[in-house]
Amino acid sequence: MYKNQRNLMSEKVSSRKQQVRAEDVARHAGVSRVSVSRTFTPGASVSAATRAKVLKSAEILGYRVNRLASSLNRSESGIVALIAAEIDTPHRSAMIAELSDKLQAAGKVTMLINTSGYEERVKDALLQAISFRTEAAIILSGAPDPSLADTCFSNGMKLVLINREEDFPGSLQIGPDNRAAGKTALKALLRAGCKRIALANSANATWSILERQKGFVDAADEAGVEVLSEVGGLTSYQAGLELGTALLDREDRPDGIFCTTDLIACGVIDAARQRFGLRTPDDLSVIGFDDIAQAEWEGYDLTTFAQPTDQIIEKCLEWCTTEQPETETVKLPAKFVWRNSVQKARIPLK
Amino acid sequence: MYKNQRNLMSEKVSSRKQQVRAEDVARHAGVSRVSVSRTFTPGASVSAATRAKVLKSAEILGYRVNRLASSLNRSESGIVALIAAEIDTPHRSAMIAELSDKLQAAGKVTMLINTSGYEERVKDALLQAISFRTEAAIILSGAPDPSLADTCFSNGMKLVLINREEDFPGSLQIGPDNRAAGKTALKALLRAGCKRIALANSANATWSILERQKGFVDAADEAGVEVLSEVGGLTSYQAGLELGTALLDREDRPDGIFCTTDLIACGVIDAARQRFGLRTPDDLSVIGFDDIAQAEWEGYDLTTFAQPTDQIIEKCLEWCTTEQPETETVKLPAKFVWRNSVQKARIPLK
DNA sequence: CTGTTAGCGCGTTCAA
DNA sequence: TTGAACGCGCTAACAG
Numbered sequence: 001m002y003k004n005q006r007n008l009m010s011e012k013v014s015s016r017k018q019q020v021r022a023e024d025v026a027r028h029a030g031v032s033r034v035s036v037s038r039t040f041t042p043g044a045s046v047s048a049a050t051r052a053k054v055l056k057s058a059e060i061l062g063y064r065v066n067r068l069a070s071s072l073n074r075s076e077s078g079i080v081a082l083i084a085a086e087i088d089t090p091h092r093s094a095m096i097a098e099l100s101d102k103l104q105a106a107g108k109v110t111m112l113i114n115t116s117g118y119e120e121r122v123k124d125a126l127l128q129a130i131s132f133r134t135e136a137a138i139i140l141s142g143a144p145d146p147s148l149a150d151t152c153f154s155n156g157m158k159l160v161l162i163n164r165e166e167d168f169p170g171s172l173q174i175g176p177d178n179r180a181a182g183k184t185a186l187k188a189l190l191r192a193g194c195k196r197i198a199l200a201n202s203a204n205a206t207w208s209i210l211e212r213q214k215g216f217v218d219a220a221d222e223a224g225v226e227v228l229s230e231v232g233g234l235t236s237y238q239a240g241l242e243l244g245t246a247l248l249d250r251e252d253r254p255d256g257i258f259c260t261t262d263l264i265a266c267g268v269i270d271a272a273r274q275r276f277g278l279r280t281p282d283d284l285s286v287i288g289f290d291d292i293a294q295a296e297w298e299g300y301d302l303t304t305f306a307q308p309t310d311q312i313i314e315k316c317l318e319w320c321t322t323e324q325p326e327t328e329t330v331k332l333p334a335k336f337v338w339r340n341s342v343q344k345a346r347i348p349l350k
Numbered sequence: 351m352y353k354n355q356r357n358l359m360s361e362k363v364s365s366r367k368q369q370v371r372a373e374d375v376a377r378h379a380g381v382s383r384v385s386v387s388r389t390f391t392p393g394a395s396v397s398a399a400t401r402a403k404v405l406k407s408a409e410i411l412g413y414r415v416n417r418l419a420s421s422l423n424r425s426e427s428g429i430v431a432l433i434a435a436e437i438d439t440p441h442r443s444a445m446i447a448e449l450s451d452k453l454q455a456a457g458k459v460t461m462l463i464n465t466s467g468y469e470e471r472v473k474d475a476l477l478q479a480i481s482f483r484t485e486a487a488i489i490l491s492g493a494p495d496p497s498l499a500d501t502c503f504s505n506g507m508k509l510v511l512i513n514r515e516e517d518f519p520g521s522l523q524i525g526p527d528n529r530a531a532g533k534t535a536l537k538a539l540l541r542a543g544c545k546r547i548a549l550a551n552s553a554n555a556t557w558s559i560l561e562r563q564k565g566f567v568d569a570a571d572e573a574g575v576e577v578l579s580e581v582g583g584l585t586s587y588q589a590g591l592e593l594g595t596a597l598l599d600r601e602d603r604p605d606g607i608f609c610t611t612d613l614i615a616c617g618v619i620d621a622a623r624q625r626f627g628l629r630t631p632d633d634l635s636v637i638g639f640d641d642i643a644q645a646e647w648e649g650y651d652l653t654t655f656a657q658p659t660d661q662i663i664e665k666c667l668e669w670c671t672t673e674q675p676e677t678e679t680v681k682l683p684a685k686f687v688w689r690n691s692v693q694k695a696r697i698p699l700k
Numbered sequence: 701c702t703g704t705t706a707g708c709g710c711g712t713t714c715a716a
Numbered sequence: 717t718t719g720a721a722c723g724c725g726c727t728a729a730c731a732g
Contacts, residue, residue, distance in 0.1 A: 062501035093443035419709035
């Protein structure tokens with residue numbers, strides 16, 4: 001007999017993991033198992049008396065609804081996958097902190113999938129999300145394999161790509177307007193009176209970072225300004241140090257540098273200060289991107305662009321809870337944050 | 351009739367979310383549903399021929415085993431909960447990055463629960479973990495309600511407390527030996543020839559941070575050294591700025607400061623440099639704790655203690671995969687990382 | 701408002 | 717090796 005196997009076996013002998021079930025609570029409370037279920041289902045009709053009995057018994061037995069089982073039944077897992085690499089990076093971790101917080105507030109549960117390492121992991125991550133019948137997957141880094149689009153869609157899984165534009169039907173693609181920011185950065189350096197303008201970028205820049213670079217370079221072309229371009233290393237503080245050192249070592253030393261990320265900018269500022277004895281903004285103007293916590297630190301006081309994090313997340317959640325959303329691309333303006341790493345002339349740009 | 355409802359209803363009319371099931375694959379491959387299940391169960395016996403057919407059909411239909419369902423059946427969810435606050439903080443995010451990476455490598459899935467905000471959320475987080483029949487919960491910040499111990503235990507959920515000692519039966523309590531580190535810090539400052547020694551700590555320090563403080567102060571008492579103690583603010587860079595300013599403003603300005611975290615240390619160093627024109631290590635020796643990425647930045651070059659992260663995580667995973675682990679408390683030595691924020695005398699301490 | 705019944709998708713027996 | 721039957725814990729639908 002299967003039916004009573006569990007109850008017949010001694011607890012210690014059982015190989016199955018024990019847990020308190022609705023049936024246990026029902027027995028304890030002297031009601032039917034369904035009444036227990038109803039007590040924990042918002043909007044279900046149970047009399048106050050039964051409800052009270054159930055709650056009391058549940059409390060005593062330490063009962064919690066098994067969401068694995070209820071998800072299976074209602075085909076709504078309540079889980080949202082966050083797929084990201086380098087999650088210990090300032091901007092990325094801030095994004096994850098905000099996202100997980102807001103997801104919880106919306107009653108969702110977040111499953112974090114770390115894809116640091118090889119690119120292939122993004123595909124695996126997505127497959128894992130599908131396995132868990134995740135309601136949505138929010139991809140913060142890397143590109144998903146388009147061949148998975150159908151599988152996602154046929155499992156009713158929403159997809160959001162942050163900071164990346166990809167041909168992935170049915171997804172929301174959202175991020176800051178990187179090109180516009182690059183353009184603004186150039187204008188700001190020009191207005192600050194910079195004569196020799198440079199760009200510092202990493203060699204393994206992502207799509208969105210390259211967009212910033214393009215915006216900057218294009219604007220320079222339009223303005224007829226030459227850009228000293230230094231590209232190398234990873235997107236990190238260390239790269240910034242090296243890029244800064246290389247730039248400041250030049251005979252035609254730049255006096256205004258746009259760094260595609262704040263981490264790079266911090267490295268550049270430290271290279272200037274520690275290795276060349278130069279100070280921002282007096283000797284050198286520096287602009288970054290992301291507005292990480294360190295940008296505000298007194299040793300950097302970095303003028304930068306704040307990612308429209310709140311708006312991105314708001315739109316994300318709205319989209320994830322929409323029934324059958326259409327493919328959509330959203331570009332939000334990055335806010336220019338004036339601090340004190342750019343020479344005088346604090347003229348607001350537009 | 352329930353049985354065929356799903357197939358009878360037009361896909362568009364159905365309110366249930368559609369998904370590819372093992373049964374669909376079985377039909378497509380012309381085998382029984384059980385064969386499909388076996389194909390995806392490691393170690394099950396299926397003939398190569400059936401297996402091939404199943405895999406092909408699964409590929410075509412985009413089938414993925416529903417882990418919600420399989421978890422329910424095998425009562426092993428494969429999910430591990432990570433419960434943490436302030437996950438955008440350097441040390442915390444590094445910890446989460448490492449943990450999630452290693453968990454994945456061990457075949458587990460991580461559920462991230464953000465408890466920033468009010469303390470009560472730790473309890474909710476644990477309840478949520480229980481609901482999802484998480485195999486283990488790793489608590490990185492805050493203290494769980496001991497009343498939940500039974501519920502955790504009766505659901506077979508393992509519990510790990512990192513950096514906190516609490517009366518929570520059945521759990522693993524693990525972290526660095528904070529007292530010993532505090533002691534080492536004092537010795538290092540003395541050997542560096544510091545005459546006026548100070549401590550900078552936040553006003554809302556956690557248990558483990560207070561331990562560092564105690565270790566430092568106790569060692570000072572033993573050595574008969576007076577400690578200028580400045581306590582205030584949150585455990586943050588901003589607090590470090592203020593604490594540093596307060597300390598350096600004193601008439602008996604300290605020449606050696608132990609900061610209970612690296613973030614505070616960075617603030618103190620910036621206060622010294624930006625507000626008083628003092629440099630480390632020439633005018634001031636500073637020691638931190640955590641060895642965050644910024645400690646290595648050239649502008650700080652901070653002497654600090656590295657958390658034994660790898661060992662903590664290793665032990666964590668080992669413990670989580672043990673059948674019925676006993677309550678255990680583990681203290682691991684924090685590694686003293688010499689950089690250049692402490693005056694000369696680089697004498698390794700033991 | 702309550703209890704009975706059916707089924708969510710899967711893995712695991714048991715008997716062939 | 718394969719298929720039939722059962723149950724994991726739960727909720728939705730049905731009937732009273």
